[in-house]
Amino acid sequence: MTTRLYYTDAYQDRFTSTVTAVADGGRRIYLRATSFYPASGGQPSDTGVLGGAAVADVVDEGERVAHVLAAPAELEPGSEVEGRIDWERRYDHMQQHTGQHLLSAVFEELYGAHTVSVHFGAESSTLDLAGWAAEPAALPVAERRANSLVWENRPVRVSFEEAAEAAGLRKASARAGELRIVSIEGLDRSACGGTHVRATGEIGAVLLRRVERVRGDTRVEFVCGGRAVARARGDYDALARTAQLFSAPLEDVPALVAAQREQAREAQLECKRLEGELVAYRARELYDRSAPDAAGVRCILDRRPTGTVDELRVLAQALTALPRVRLVAAVEAPPTLLLAASDDAGVDAGAELRRAVTAVGGRGGGSPRLAQGSVPDVAALEQALRALGC
Numbered sequence: 001m002t003t004r005l006y007y008t009d010a011y012q013d014r015f016t017s018t019v020t021a022v023a024d025g026g027r028r029i030y031l032r033a034t035s036f037y038p039a040s041g042g043q044p045s046d047t048g049v050l051g052g053a054a055v056a057d058v059v060d061e062g063e064r065v066a067h068v069l070a071a072p073a074e075l076e077p078g079s080e081v082e083g084r085i086d087w088e089r090r091y092d093h094m095q096q097h098t099g100q101h102l103l104s105a106v107f108e109e110l111y112g113a114h115t116v117s118v119h120f121g122a123e124s125s126t127l128d129l130a131g132w133a134a135e136p137a138a139l140p141v142a143e144r145r146a147n148s149l150v151w152e153n154r155p156v157r158v159s160f161e162e163a164a165e166a167a168g169l170r171k172a173s174a175r176a177g178e179l180r181i182v183s184i185e186g187l188d189r190s191a192c193g194g195t196h197v198r199a200t201g202e203i204g205a206v207l208l209r210r211v212e213r214v215r216g217d218t219r220v221e222f223v224c225g226g227r228a229v230a231r232a233r234g235d236y237d238a239l240a241r242t243a244q245l246f247s248a249p250l251e252d253v254p255a256l257v258a259a260q261r262e263q264a265r266e267a268q269l270e271c272k273r274l275e276g277e278l279v280a281y282r283a284r285e286l287y288d289r290s291a292p293d294a295a296g297v298r299c300i301l302d303r304r305p306t307g308t309v310d311e312l313r314v315l316a317q318a319l320t321a322l323p324r325v326r327l328v329a330a331v332e333a334p335p336t337l338l339l340a341a342s343d344d345a346g347v348d349a350g351a352e353l354r355r356a357v358t359a360v361g362g363r364g365g366g367s368p369r370l371a372q373g374s375v376p377d378v379a380a381l382e383q384a385l386r387a388l389g390c
């Protein structure tokens with residue numbers, strides 16, 4: 001049985017204890033008492049140093065707490081060791097965790113929204129509120145309320161009470177026997193085994209961020225304390241860099257981005273229109289430069305080392321709008337063929353192309369006016385081109 005020092009003092013970042021057992025070739029250490037918090041209830045485990053060795057993970061095994069070392073250490077059962085937890089990491093978790101209690105109580109108080117699950121991530125944390133559809137206006141209200149409770153600096157206390165007698169819990173506990181209850185004065189009582197700050201003032205700023213619907217619940221992302229400051233700094237820097245690009249004040253950025261998007265959309269449409277015009281001119285030029293055969297049909301050959309059939313299609317459409325013409329187009333990589341014919345060219349492009357490509361082990365087809373196909377290699381492409389004869 002490991003005595004959990006963090007149950008009664010979350011601020012004890014150094015301690016001395018006795019090694020009770022060593023397992024896994026010196027990697028897994030058990031102590032009589034520990035300040036190391038094992039991953040539990042959504043809160044990640046502590047890291048730190050134990051007897052000079054780095055603690056990579058801390059595991060709750062029920063009765064005992066296992067300290068998993070990054071590398072095996074020479075720690076003997078019965079020996080005294082000093083433990084030191086990574087305080088910056090722990091305190092950050094204490095801020096996020098107590099912030100979560102505060103926010104869960106605020107959502108309950110303002111909207112009757114129950115917290116059904118929480119997650120503490122490396123960047124941000126989330127809480128899921130059951131069956132509550134957040135109105136956009138609801139979030140700033142909850143954020144203001146949470147921060148005003150921070151400013152009131154209400155005490156956060158830990159008590160141990162019999163489950164049968166513990167009244168007024170935000171969420172009923174399924175556990176029997178003694179419960180560890182974390183209370184925010186005048187606001188919230190929750191059964192919890194985690195680590196918390198001693199007054200709401202230490203939570204620091206509370207920022208609500210993204211909100212999303214997850215299977216009928218509402219997931220609210222939040223950051224507290226040092227993370228909130230770091231996040232706000234990151235947001236400001238990103239926005240300031242964007243504003244600098246526009247040489248404009250921060251507040252003008254959303255309108256400027258929207259206006260630029262609209263301009264880009266219009267420019268794209270104009271570009272497309274001009275491309276169409278250009279292709280029509282190019283088609284006319286190719287048409288005028290080619291001579292009609294004995295039957296009065298012009299054949300135009302377009303051969304490219306690389307490209308896509310889509311690029312060729314635009315030319316094919318422009319060209320076949322002209323009278324008595326066929327277009328044979330080829331791309332070498334990947335080996336592709338396109339055949340197009342105007343209505344009055346006396347050609348069934350689909351049938352002619354299919355014949356040419358299947359004869360060389362390729363495949364393809366299309367309508368009487370436009371057909372395309374692929375062949376295995378460049379040699380087959382040459383063969384098919386000869387068959388199409390242009």
Ligand SMILES: [Zn+2]
Pocket residue numbers: 097098101182192193194195196
């Ligand atoms: Zn808690």
